[in-house]
Amino acid sequence: MNVTWFLVLSAFLFCIGATGVLVRRNPLVVLLSLELMLNAGNLALIAFSRMVGNGEGQIFALVVMVIAACEVVIGLGLIVAIYRRRLPIDVDGVSEMRG
């Protein structure tokens, strides 16, 4: 099968994820969309790996998954912390980083 199809699918998934990050305000959905973007990347890695014909790209994909898991842990932890402090579950609601 041609690698192009995999890459198109990957690009689709990435764009959906990116749109989700930009337009949704619920941090849970933002995290979900982030995962979608990461997996789009993973898909592209595996597709290229198959095209080249060695397994190194697949190892990269596994590493990315581990990093994604860590990131989700931190993200969920932040969300719980926000919830505990009875703040609105809304990414626009926490803007103390403004310079």
Next chain:
Amino acid sequence: MSATTFGWLVLIFPLVGTVLCALLYRMPARQPLVGWIGSAAIGLSFAAGIGMFIKLLDRAPEQRHLISNAFNYANSAGINVKLGILVDPLSVFMVLVVTGVSFLIHIYSVAYMKSDLGYARFFAYLNYFVFSMLLLLLANNFVLLIVGWAFVGAASYLLISFWYRRASATYAGIKAFVMNVIGDVGLVIAAFLLFQHTGSLDYNGVFAHAAHASSNTGWLVAACLMILVGAFAKSAQVPLHTWLPDAMEGPTPVSALIHAATMVTAGVYLIARTHVLFLHAPAAADVSAILGTATLLIAATIALVQTDLKRVIAYSTMSQIGYMIVGVSVFAWSAGLFHLMTHAFFKALLFMAAGSVISAMGGEQNMDRMGGFRRAMPFTFITFTFGALALAGFFPFSGIFSKDAILGFEFDRGGLYAVLAVVGYLGSFLTAFYAFRMVFRTFFGEMAPEAESLSRGELAHGEHFNPATGEEEDTEVGFPGPDHQIAEREPAMKVAMAPLAFLAFAAGIVWIPGVTDWLEKFLEPTFADSSFATQHPSTSAEWIGIAVGAVLSIAGIGLAWFLYERRAGATLRLRDRFRPVHDFLFNKWYFDDLYDAVFVHPMRAFGGFGRRVIETDFVQGAIVGGAGRVVGAGTSIARSIQTGYLRAYAFLLLLGVGGLLLYFLIRSA
């Protein structure tokens, strides 16, 4: 030991004394140990000076010119300056006068300064001053001379501003320092000129070369005039004299030592030392003689009307140094130096006695409030009168011999110099008058309350106030205030004053015309290169001069007696009658006001302009503030990106990644 070894010892003792006194600064006041260490250092230096004198006398007169070099001080680019001393009759004579008078004044200070909190500091400064002065006198080249010259100026500044919480004292110190630096610059320029034209900075090299120059060569006259700038600034001669009266803000021993006996005579020494140059630049010597004569007259007239006791003596110092400057400028070197010596004795004595009176008055220096101290302080009265008689040129006190040696020589040279000598005699009449004006106003007349309480055995209770401005003072650094009641009670003061009183009376013995000529013979080898060294008026002419001087002196004293004793109050009527003259003299010929108007105020205005426009507007506003504003504008752009919204960050991130991707896409296409 050779004479030069003694010369090095003369220098080393005060230096060691400076260091020891400075290290003992934690010694509590009222512990005279530091004072005795400082005095001992100068005493040893004086003893070494005597050793130098004896060793020099052992040699034949033409061999009394010894040089000793310790090491190379600077050696580059054709200049080879050695740290060396020159021992010849002139330097030995000066060293003996300086160390001898300094020793007595140190002893006086042990008592006078004992209640001052800056006791150790005072003696460290004083020893430092003596070291600098001796360096100046013993140097054998212009570089070391300038080093000593500048050190002396610094010591003078430190001692004038000794009571540094007193604003008028620090102001006076700054004034003296600025004036002295003008002189330093003059001397440095003179050294440059001499080096440019003779290729040497050694006295011997410069003088040997200058001796071949034709008379009044341009560069030589210029160098001599620059030397005169240095000499006049240090010796407080018109027009660089205004610092000396203000320098009386310093403690009285400082006035006695630095601003009467030693430092201010450095200019006289300098002209005598460089006499070879002046011999070949008689135009410069004439300028010096005329300005010296002007100074002696101007200062004497100002001294007639001042009411501050120490300032009267300060103007008298200016006037007497005028005589010395005239002496060395008309090539009567021995006579000028003779007057330097006798003046050092009687002027130091006058200041010490004045210090005794001032402390009896609890710090008050105004003669209007003094009077009747004759009974209360007999010792001070006698010593002050001795000093005043010597100053007035009363026969046979020392002053008349030295003064008339100068004036007699001037008459002998004739012409312009005879005119200057007549002015000199006028000055000596005024001198006799103002000297006894001080005596009559301080020691005679109605008793001041302080004198009355002193004669009952009580000491006046002074207040902490500034005698110049009347402000109340911060006493943290020590003042001769209420606790400072010495008033000739201390033996150390009497020990210091008695020998000077004797010398003020008898020092004339070293050169009585037709009887003795010890001083002239001793100094002759230094000046042997000129025919003026052996020229002097006939003995009968000198005695006529002395007789005229004696009559003028008696006339001046008599007039003072008439105006202040016989017709007490007559001077007030005179003052009201001649109000403009009095104001002119009381305001010191408006020299200070002139300098304020010409130099100080324009400078201050320029400084104010610089602070407002250059500093505030340009540096602070444009350069420093401009840089700040540029950075501020840049950061406000960066800050506007930091919205704090997570999604905005994500958007920018994506924009960036998208941009990068697009870039590589276009590159690869």
